[in-house]
Amino acid sequence: MKNMFNIDRxxxxxxxxxxxxxxxxxxxxxxxxxxARLESSQKSIWENISAFIARPVVAFAVIxxxxxxxxxxxxxxxEAAPFFADQMEQVTEDDLNLAVNTFxxxxxxEP
Amino acid sequence: xxxxxxxxxFLIEQLRLRDxxxxxxxxxxxxxxxxNTAIGIVQNAEDAEDVAQEVFLQVYExxxxxxxxxxxxxxxxxxxxxxxxxxxxxxxxKKRFAFxxxxxxxxxxxxxxxxDFNHPGVSLDNKERAAILFKAIDQLPENQKIAFTLHKMxxxxxxxxxxxxxxTVSAMESLMHRAKIxxxxxxxxxxNNSSG
Numbered sequence: 178m179k180n181m182f183n184i185d186r187x188x189x190x191x192x193x194x195x196x197x198x199x200x201x202x203x204x205x206x207x208x209x210x211x212x213a214r215l216e217s218s219q220k221s222i223w224e225n226i227s228a229f230i231a232r233p234v235v236a237f238a239v240i241x242x243x244x245x246x247x248x249x250x251x252x253x254x255x256e257a258a259p260f261f262a263d264q265m266e267q268v269t270e271d272d273l274n275l276a277v278n279t280f281x282x283x284x285x286x287e288p
Numbered sequence: 289x290x291x292x293x294x295x296x297x298f299l300i301e302q303l304r305l306r307d308x309x310x311x312x313x314x315x316x317x318x319x320x321x322x323x324n325t326a327i328g329i330v331q332n333a334e335d336a337e338d339v340a341q342e343v344f345l346q347v348y349e350x351x352x353x354x355x356x357x358x359x360x361x362x363x364x365x366x367x368x369x370x371x372x373x374x375x376x377x378x379x380x381x382k383k384r385f386a387f388x389x390x391x392x393x394x395x396x397x398x399x400x401x402x403x404d405f406n407h408p409g410v411s412l413d414n415k416e417r418a419a420i421l422f423k424a425i426d427q428l429p430e431n432q433k434i435a436f437t438l439h440k441m442x443x444x445x446x447x448x449x450x451x452x453x454x455x456t457v458s459a460m461e462s463l464m465h466r467a468k469i470x471x472x473x474x475x476x477x478x479x480n481n482s483s484g
Contacts, residue, residue, distance in 0.1 A: 180483060188475040192468070194417035195440055199409035203323040203337050208315045210337075211344045218345060 296360055303351045315344055321361065321442070322368050324409070328437035329372035331405040331422055335379070342371045358451065365442075365452040369434055407441075424474040432467035439464060 229235060299317075302310030322343050327336035346367050354363055404419040425433060431453070438449040439460075450460035 184479045187479045191417045194414040200324045201409045
């Protein structure tokens with residue numbers, strides 16, 4: 178019983194040990210050290226550019242832009258497709274004819 | 289909208305223009321507040337200095353994101369807490385990694401016990417008890433630890449601390465209540481073990 182009372186007293190005293198504590202301060206010349214760190218963290222322009230490009234938002238935006246431009250290109254090509262198909266037809270008929278024509282073919286008159 | 293006092297606002301505006309003297313004034317004015325909060329959370333003077341420096345670098349770089357919707361000190365407290373908690377997580381990760389290395393014998397360095405933390409603001413006759421209490425505080429869940437640090441060590445009222453933590457005043461009271469219960473449990477166990 179006495180031991181329990183003693184422990185409770187210890188706990189209460191420990192809980193009160195921070196009462197009236199003073200605020201802690203950093204060492205002298207703190208600002209100088211902050212400035213030194215700030216200067217060392219200032220990156221060159223190329224480092225800044227590469228860091229900007231590597232940002233997930235920027236990378237995602239660039240990927241979206243490429244996809245959109247590709248989609249536009251595909252849609253525009255589809256619209257122009259009939260003309261392209263006609264051309265292909267002509268090409269296959271006129272130029273890709275594998276039959277070998279000799280002058281006999283032209284001379285033969287059908288009855 | 290909670291507009292800061294005129295001189296505070298002037299410093300903020302000047303810092304936005306990258307005025308070095310304004311930055312110097314801001315550091316001089318809030319360095320103790322930032323350092324004291326950081327040391328309460330990380331419980332190491334060197335780490336707290338490191339965190340405090342990171343906080344002011346962040347302030348310098350992202351002052352344009354401060355819209356004046358809260359007090360400047362509230363904004364500073366939030367940055368400090370985030371940086372301090374990040375620091376603790378990084379340190380824990382390193383410790384786990386070192387432990388694993390030690391376990392698999394790839395590193396011959398011995399793992400040292402963390403020494404007791406002595407807060408420089410605690411009076412000499414309370415140092416020993418405060419070191420035990422700080423050990424107990426370190427065992428608290430994150431939000432209870434932050435609530436306890438802001439209220440007990442920084443001396444913020446429940447209202448002010450709740451604004452920093454972005455919770456209601458009653459939630460803040462509940463956090464403090466649970467923190468005190470957990471601390472008492474830890475201390476009872478500690479004194480039971482040391483007396484038995």
